Amino acid sequence: xxTVATCGSGAGSPGSMVAAGSKxxxxxxxxxxxxxxxxxxxxxxxxxxxxxxxxxxNGQLLVSTGLPALDQLLGGGLAVGTVLLIEEDKYNIYxxxxxxxxxxxxxxxxxxxxxxxxxxDPADILQELPAPLLDDNxxxxxDEDMRNIKTSDSNIKMKIAWRYQLLxxxxxxxxxxxxxxxxxxxxxxxxxxxxxxxxxxxxFSPEKSSSTLNIxxxxxxxxxxxxxxxxxxxxxxxxxxxxxxxxxxxxxxxxGIQNLGSPLWGDDVCCTENCDDSHSLTKFLYVLRGLxxxxxxxxxxxxxxxxxxxxxxxxxxxxxxxxxxxLESFIGSDRETNPLYKDYHGLIHIRQIPRLNNLxxxxxxxxxxxxxxxxxxxxxxxxKLRDLGRLVHLPLLPSRDSTYGGHxxxxxxxxxxxxxxxxxxxxxxxxIVVVYFY
Amino acid sequence: xxxxxxNLLNTTPDxxxxxxxxxxxxxxxxxxxxxxxxxxxxLKANCKVCFVALIQSFSHYNIVGQKLGVSLTAxxxxxxxxxxxxxxxxxxxxxxxxxxPHPLQFLRxxxxxxxxxxxxxxxxxxxxxxxxxxxxxxxVLLVDDLSVLLSLGAGAVAVLDFIHYCRATVCWExxxxxxxxxxxxxxTEDEENNILLNGLSxxxxxxxxxxxxxxxxxKDVHGQLRILWRTPSQPTAQWDxxxxxxxxxxxxxxxxxxxxxxPAVL
Numbered sequence: 294x295x296t297v298a299t300c301g302s303g304a305g306s307p308g309s310m311v312a313a314g315s316k317x318x319x320x321x322x323x324x325x326x327x328x329x330x331x332x333x334x335x336x337x338x339x340x341x342x343x344x345x346x347x348x349x350x351n352g353q354l355l356v357s358t359g360l361p362a363l364d365q366l367l368g369g370g371l372a373v374g375t376v377l378l379i380e381e382d383k384y385n386i387y388x389x390x391x392x393x394x395x396x397x398x399x400x401x402x403x404x405x406x407x408x409x410x411x412x413x414d415p416a417d418i419l420q421e422l423p424a425p426l427l428d429d430n431x432x433x434x435x436d437e438d439m440r441n442i443k444t445s446d447s448n449i450k451m452k453i454a455w456r457y458q459l460l461x462x463x464x465x466x467x468x469x470x471x472x473x474x475x476x477x478x479x480x481x482x483x484x485x486x487x488x489x490x491x492x493x494x495x496x497f498s499p500e501k502s503s504s505t506l507n508i509x510x511x512x513x514x515x516x517x518x519x520x521x522x523x524x525x526x527x528x529x530x531x532x533x534x535x536x537x538x539x540x541x542x543x544x545x546x547x548x549g550i551q552n553l554g555s556p557l558w559g560d561d562v563c564c565t566e567n568c569d570d571s572h573s574l575t576k577f578l579y580v581l582r583g584l585x586x587x588x589x590x591x592x593x594x595x596x597x598x599x600x601x602x603x604x605x606x607x608x609x610x611x612x613x614x615x616x617x618x619x620l621e622s623f624i625g626s627d628r629e630t631n632p633l634y635k636d637y638h639g640l641i642h643i644r645q646i647p648r649l650n651n652l653x654x655x656x657x658x659x660x661x662x663x664x665x666x667x668x669x670x671x672x673x674x675x676x677k678l679r680d681l682g683r684l685v686h687l688p689l690l691p692s693r694d695s696t697y698g699g700h701x702x703x704x705x706x707x708x709x710x711x712x713x714x715x716x717x718x719x720x721x722x723x724x725i726v727v728v729y730f731y
Numbered sequence: 732x733x734x735x736x737x738n739l740l741n742t743t744p745d746x747x748x749x750x751x752x753x754x755x756x757x758x759x760x761x762x763x764x765x766x767x768x769x770x771x772x773x774l775k776a777n778c779k780v781c782f783v784a785l786i787q788s789f790s791h792y793n794i795v796g797q798k799l800g801v802s803l804t805a806x807x808x809x810x811x812x813x814x815x816x817x818x819x820x821x822x823x824x825x826x827x828x829x830x831x832p833h834p835l836q837f838l839r840x841x842x843x844x845x846x847x848x849x850x851x852x853x854x855x856x857x858x859x860x861x862x863x864x865x866x867x868x869x870x871v872l873l874v875d876d877l878s879v880l881l882s883l884g885a886g887a888v889a890v891l892d893f894i895h896y897c898r899a900t901v902c903w904e905x906x907x908x909x910x911x912x913x914x915x916x917x918x919t920e921d922e923e924n925n926i927l928l929n930g931l932s933x934x935x936x937x938x939x940x941x942x943x944x945x946x947x948x949x950k951d952v953h954g955q956l957r958i959l960w961r962t963p964s965q966p967t968a969q970w971d972x973x974x975x976x977x978x979x980x981x982x983x984x985x986x987x988x989x990x991x992x993x994p995a996v997l
Binding site: 576584648650 | 788
């Protein structure tokens with residue numbers, strides 16, 4: 294696959310990508326049922342699910358998050374059976390965009406979707422999904438741009454900062470035969486026929502209030518109990534966990550839960566510091582993860598953690614999730630006018646990556662990442678030396694507070710360099726740019 | 732089992748100590764490699780292990796265990812390992828009312844008074860074999876991790892009571908060991924977690940604390956491990972011995988070195 298061959302993460306070697314097919318690791322989350330026997334046969338059957346690929350490091354089955362740059366930062370993609378928790382930015386602009394990219398990726402790959410929200414009707418959410426950048430109209434322009442970049446790169450042989458040339462390039466634009474990870478144009482909507490052809494289930498919390506519950510009420514909030522039952526029902530009925538003898542499912546269920554923890558779900562964890570159901574959210578996450586581990590599904594949850602008053606709950610929620618990504622947008626903060634950040638819309642923090650079936654995990658060495666949403670195709674490349682000269686005069690950031698840079702070990706980097714966006718295209722793509730700070 | 736860690740702790744599987752409570756805690760990093768170490772260590776030491784795995788699935792521990800040289804499936808089949816898979820059982824408990832008390836029954840309750848069903852499960856799993864022949868050396872209880880119990884509704888006092896009961900049965904009565912992992916929340920004010928951590932620290936004989944580096948992320952040094960030997964039963968007439976090492980986790984082992992002596996730096 295072209296995407297696999299060209300992208301090289303900092304931790305792994307490019308050569309290991311090629312060997313992915315020959316590894317005979319068993320995928321970790323075995324399905325119950327007769328198919329679980331015979332590791333090789335189930336492995337090959339699971340790999341043939343569209344939109345998935347095995348991880349290079351541990352053979353774990355991965356799905357794309359809808360954003361190839363985020364996939365790369367997470368070590369290839371989101372593992373099936375795990376939870377991706379997005380800590381929302383302050384006005385829920387970019388996190389809802391990531392949510393929609395995840396769902397759009399599911400529609401393109403033919404996965405089943407389960408959309409749960411307490412704020413919007415899932416049908417409305419699906420109408421607003423971004424349109425995919427399919428390759429016919431993009432390929433011609435992309436080739437032209439790649440040619441330009443290649444000629445410009447080959448002309449510049451760095452003499453002084455020669456170490457920069459050794460750093461890996463990140464994957465740039467839409468590739469023709471990519472089965473994993475697509476690019477989306479946020480200014481256009483997903484074509485109606487694609488949405489109608491897809492299989493999706495919606496859970497809108499206000500509408501389900503009259504459903505009968507056949508479990509005793511425990512300390513979980515009403516909305517969470519209904520949602521868990523709904524998810525468990527879908528997983529069982531559609532056969533994603535292999536336990537239903539009538540349904541044999543060879544597809545992935547993509548679950549998206551929006552604004553979990555907000556008062557619209559009936560939970561007051563965002564309202565007060567000493568809430569009544571302080572364990573409601575954490576119990577929900579635990580049981581949800583139990584459901585995911587035993588089925589072929591992946592889940593994205595956006596949570597307004599900036600509203601949670603009790604910081605201990607945020608720590609517990611982080612420990613109970615697998616992958617945690619935090620978004621911090623610059624809107625309304627003083628960083629909006631900071632010249633260093635003028636090209637970017639916010640920072641993205643990778644707070645936690647799970648170590649699944651392994652002692653170690655793929656972690657990129659880059660800890661300070663900024664994102665940008667623009668109508669341009671992004672290519673990540675080294676800045677030219679003249680730009681470096683300009684950067685040195687930019688004022689340093691006033692303080693290293695914990696929201697940024699607290700965990701970055703930049704003391705070892707002797708110079709700072711910046712990856713720029715370059716491009717001439719009218720595609721509107723969500724970009725993640727790697728930014729190193731001194 | 733990491734041979735270097737065995738050297739630091741001055742133990743081998745052949746002469747494992749008995750009647751000890753080991754506390755693992757991690758602060759700002761992931762201390763699960765210590766859990767994998769102790770799991771494979773006690774399985775190799777021919778002990779009967781009851782593993783309460785609340786945070787990951789069985790196949791995760793199995794695959795890592797295979798890298799460390801033990802097979803959890805074989806151990807489970809021959810009875811050496813009793814495995815409680817929290818994630819899978821929680822789904823069963825939550826959605827279907829159980830006839831007999833289930834160890835994770837407290838998930839269904841609004842206010843968890845105590846963790847007695849869980850204690851009964853542990854006691855049942857580690858009871859000595861009736862036919863008299865002791866095939867296994869000593870019983871071991873391994874819990875990964877106790878902070879999850881706090882998230883699931885048990886109070887800090889309930890968890891401390893649970894560990895106290897387990898210590899009375901496993902450590903004192905049956906001369907076994909307990910190893911438990913607790914996350915240290917660091918600067919977040921998780922009072923219940925602090926109560927649990929402090930309470931357990933005073934009861935334990937060995938504390939292994941994995942901390943992230945104070946300066947932030949580093950590719951070559953993944954963290955720092957503090958080892959503290961304690962004697963909780965005797966008054967502190969002698970100094971508790973403490974050592975600090977830095978470590979780097981590799982694919983199948985962990986290498987330890989003195990502070991500042993990372994091979995990448997030298």
